[in-house]
Amino acid sequence: MKTRIPAADYYRRMLAVQPHALKRLDAFAKIMACNRGQEIPNNPGPAGHWYYVITGAVRRCAVRSDGRRQIVDLMLPRDFFFVSDSQNEATIEAIAEETVLASYPGQRVELIAERDASFARELREVAFQSLTRSQAQLLILGRFTALEKVGSFLLSLDGRASDANGQVVLPVSRYDIADYLAVSVETVCRALTDLRHRGVITLAGKRTVKILNRSALEDRMSESSMVAGV
Amino acid sequence: MKTRIPAADYYRRMLAVQPHALKRLDAFAKIMACNRGQEIPNNPGPAGHWYYVITGAVRRCAVRSDGRRQIVDLMLPRDFFFVSDSQNEATIEAIAEETVLASYPGQRVELIAERDASFARELREVAFQSLTRSQAQLLILGRFTALEKVGSFLLSLDGRASDANGQVVLPVSRYDIADYLAVSVETVCRALTDLRHRGVITLAGKRTVKILNRSALEDRMSESSMVAGV
């Protein structure tokens, strides 16, 4: 819990929010540094809060009374997300050390949107992208086998968060992967081991995956046939 | 295929789009009558198309190469939805006879949003509601048992589409329910039979469900314990 996090100004320089018109937000950013497991409160004003992930990772998590969790959204650097109290009992938590967010009061955002139509349009696009991602995840949860789930997760990370060498650094624990894909931790492990034995990936440390045979991975996602031989 | 559908003007009178500012859309509504199974093309202009369901039901459906389907969104009367070509290979189809939609060209909608901030805000709210529903569905697909899935489906229909007597008229076939909940048709049947035997529901015809013991149903959704006795 003693990870030292650099000053807010350091991160403010990293803002450079992606879509053009949304850059107007930069001026109002309030930088938040969160430790692992820290909850982002949804205590906000009536208009909710917008957030932008600078570093780390954040989960939106639904918990059942028996303790079973489902991560319904996983936010990585350069993602926007919106939190309102109307959002049913989902909790929002930082899940990586050194998670840094920019936050924007919802009322302020509404005010800008009211005056700037292209800003409003980009907000709308953010919402639709979230919706599309969420619906893609519905297909994965509903109709993918455990192996396919893990494979598609690696591919999506490769698109969102791969380093220079084509290695994917898993931003989250096995437990979080399991809760995101709606399988057990053990199943995530077994799937990774399986892919490793087939020569599709290698593990460089627990948290770093190198994809050796991308097309094999992609094929498994579009087909659902699981040919034994690699 | 010969269901006779009344003239467009008949349905135009039923429009009365719910949110206040969105009523501006009524003037541009183009009424579409669809037969069962008919695909709503996503051929649209660059800005996509908005739709509003007047009667019937519509599904947004992702299909895998092996034929396994997942309904990622189910639209019922008084629902808005948006279709763009960027939306990955999802197909959109009417699934009830006499499905009637109002459609609005995306460019026209954008134009109104550009000039009318409260209209734009309501569009945004529609998008967030869709997102929230989709994320709730992620929890259901990921962490609910088959029985719980069917139970929560009945409850949500009861909220969205129940008639005067508290009876729920299923707007879709068992196959669609199965594809929506990511279970097999047989499992849907067994779950309904099970609930019937427990005295939680009765079936008045294949498509009409009466909920006898709502609290039993709700308890099963929040807990995940499945006590044998009713």
Place this chain on the structure above:
DNA sequence: TCGCGTCGTTGACTGCAATCAATTTCCGGC
């Protein structure tokens, strides 16, 4: 340095739901 706790991995067994198969019910057309 040694514990201690969390994370990660592997194995053995179990259970829920998928699949395969057979029948019945419903509904529209002739």
Place this chain on the structure above:
DNA sequence: GCCGGAAATTGATTGCAGTCAACGACGCGA
């Protein structure tokens, strides 16, 4: 009415992934 096909239901069996259990790896603090 009768017939044909789709929808719905029930039963028997199989298989994938969950659960339970044990152990190894790693990091952190005393």
